[in-house]
Amino acid sequence: MSPKVTEEHKEQRKREIVEAAKRVFKRKGFAQATMHDIVEESGMSRGGVYMYFSSKEEIFDAILEQNDAELFAGIREMVDRHETMWGVVEEFIEMAEHELPNVTHDIGPVVYEVLMGSWRDEEKRALAKQRYQQTVDMYVSILQHGVESGEFRPILPIEDIAKSTLSFIDGLTLHILHLGRESINxxxxxxxxxxxxRHALQVQGGGDGM
Incomplete structure (x- = not known):
């Protein structure tokens, strides 16, 4: 195989292992999952999996990287679709309404299990803080565009608005996981x-209700 094909083959194999690990983590949780489970799920040999990942922690890191890349790409596409930043905010909320009811079937609970359940682990806490700040920065940039265009005239610092929004969504996610979606409106x-x-940003002009 040519070097190009070889690299493509390696990336494909890594993706297959990551997808197999996602299925295992969703089914068993991170703590109960083992590399043996992932090897069996992938259908590859033990050596074939260990050639790319030496532990389930390494695979989890690859899952986080993939999820973050997909999230940021999705937000960029969302921004491109809308003429206004309020339209982006509305779609973000609509996306939450669509996705949160099915959160127990997603990889999200596993991320909470590893990062929030390991708050005594300094390395995990540092990773959680880094990802949190990246997400805050992304939403701040959206709100800042709205401020610069005159669409928003916020009565609170936009970083605080971004953080409170993320805290709200995280809270809903945890409530659904612990209490069940039927327990919340x-x-x-x-x-x-x-x-x-709408009030905190002092959105100028109209806008649809939910």
Whole structure:
């Protein structure tokens, strides 16, 4: 095989291992999952998997990297689709309403298990802080565009608005995981979040309700 094909083959194998690990983590959780489980799920030999990843922690890091890349790419596409930043905010809330009810079937709970359940681990805490700040910065940049265009005239610092929004979504996620989605009025709470954001940002002009 040519070097190019070889690299493509390696990347494909890594993706297959990562996808196999996602299925295992979703099914068993991170703590109970083993490399043996991932090897069996992947259908590869033990040596074939260990050629790319030496531990489930390494695979988890690759999953985080993939998820973050997909999130940021999705937000960029969202920004490109809308003429206004308020439109982006509305779609973000609509996306939460669509995705949160199915969060127990996603990889999200595993991320919470590893990062939030390991708060005594300084390395994990540092990783969680880094990812959190990256996400905050991304939302701040969206809000800042709205401020610069005159669309938003916030009455609070936009970084605080971004952080409170993320805290709200994280809180809903944890409530669904621990209490079940039937225990919360998801639509009502997201409507309240939207009302808060409209007021905090002092959105200029009209806008649809949820």
């Amino acid at each position: 998801l639509r009502g709470q997201l409507t309240a979040l939207k009302a808060y954001l």
